[in-house]
Amino acid sequence: MIVASVGNVLVWAVWVGAAFACLGSAVAVVSFTNPFYSALALIGNLGSLAVLYLLQSSEFVAAAQVMVYAGAVMVMFLFVIAYVGPRTESPWTGGPSWQAIGAVLAAGALLVEIVVVIGLKAGGELAHSHHVGGTFGTPSYIGRLFLTDHLLAFEITSIVLLVAAIGGVILGAHSRTTADEVSPL
Amino acid sequence: MTGPSTAWYLSVAGFLFGVGALGVLIRRNPLIVLLSLEIMLNGANLALIAFARHLHNGDGQIFALAVMAVAASEVVVGLGLIVALNRKHVPLDVDRLNSLRG
Numbered sequence: 001m002i003v004a005s006v007g008n009v010l011v012w013a014v015w016v017g018a019a020f021a022c023l024g025s026a027v028a029v030v031s032f033t034n035p036f037y038s039a040l041a042l043i044g045n046l047g048s049l050a051v052l053y054l055l056q057s058s059e060f061v062a063a064a065q066v067m068v069y070a071g072a073v074m075v076m077f078l079f080v081i082a083y084v085g086p087r088t089e090s091p092w093t094g095g096p097s098w099q100a101i102g103a104v105l106a107a108g109a110l111l112v113e114i115v116v117v118i119g120l121k122a123g124g125e126l127a128h129s130h131h132v133g134g135t136f137g138t139p140s141y142i143g144r145l146f147l148t149d150h151l152l153a154f155e156i157t158s159i160v161l162l163v164a165a166i167g168g169v170i171l172g173a174h175s176r177t178t179a180d181e182v183s184p185l
Numbered sequence: 186m187t188g189p190s191t192a193w194y195l196s197v198a199g200f201l202f203g204v205g206a207l208g209v210l211i212r213r214n215p216l217i218v219l220l221s222l223e224i225m226l227n228g229a230n231l232a233l234i235a236f237a238r239h240l241h242n243g244d245g246q247i248f249a250l251a252v253m254a255v256a257a258s259e260v261v262v263g264l265g266l267i268v269a270l271n272r273k274h275v276p277l278d279v280d281r282l283n284s285l286r287g
Binding site: 008011012015019022023026027029030035038039042045046049052053055056057058060061064065068069072073076077080081083084087089099100102103104106107108110111114115118119121122131132136137141142145146149150153157160161163164165167168171172 | 197238
């Protein structure tokens with residue numbers, strides 16, 4: 001009994017830490033003026049989200065999150081930010097102010113709506129969840145699902161990634177050829 | 186080991202989605218718009234993962250992995266566009282990008 005309650009307190013402590021790190025770094029991404037710092041804050045956001053995924057017993061998705069996002073996508077982001085050059089921009093200055101007011105109102109309405117819907121449902125069905133087995137969320141479980149029930153989604157995902165790679169190459173090469181065509185003139 | 190209920194995870198997911206939407210709407214640097222878009226996608230992913238655990242059904246995790254792949258593709262195309270714009274010396278400001286003509 002004591003061991004179970006200590007485990008419960010530990011899970012709550014880890015959850016509170018990860019959730020507040022997640023929310024704080026998300027606010028930091030939106031409010032930093034330097035995009036380089038925003039990208040670094042997003043890496044913290046992704047890491048704390050991986051902790052939340054681990055608490056929800058989805059180990060493979062947490063590992064994929066860290067490898068794909070923090071390992072590949074964010075490195076690409078940092079490269080592009082360094083390539084474009086330092087360019088700071090404050091989130092609240094410039095531009096028409098009605099636009100910022102409307103954005104804050106829209107985001108606030110969205111947030112209130114989500115919180116009200118969750119609050120209406122929180123006491124009932126969401127309070128107690130099913131007990132999951134030890135194999136839930138392991139790589140073998142995910143792999144079996146991918147190669148049996150969701151084979152079409154798996155193949156379509158690979159095609160989407162291939163098309164995105166081709167699109168990235170074309171976008172990069174197109175401007176280079178036009179620059180070459182323009183320069184002799 | 187019970188921990189917080191699914192509603193707590195969904196609250197975090199909703200807050201992440203709201204913060205990401207705010208960033209997409211108020212920031213004018215396209216790089217930060219892309220970063221805020223990632224936050225929105227991750228909020229949706231967290232809701233998918235929480236419901237997969239709640240309903241004891243692995244389909245939500247498969248969906249989250251597919252969302253991750255689509256997000257990676259979107260970042261590739263978005264960053265390619267930003268690099269192409271920067272090569273043409275177009276100002277990186279989404280309020281001033283109002284023409285598709287190269």
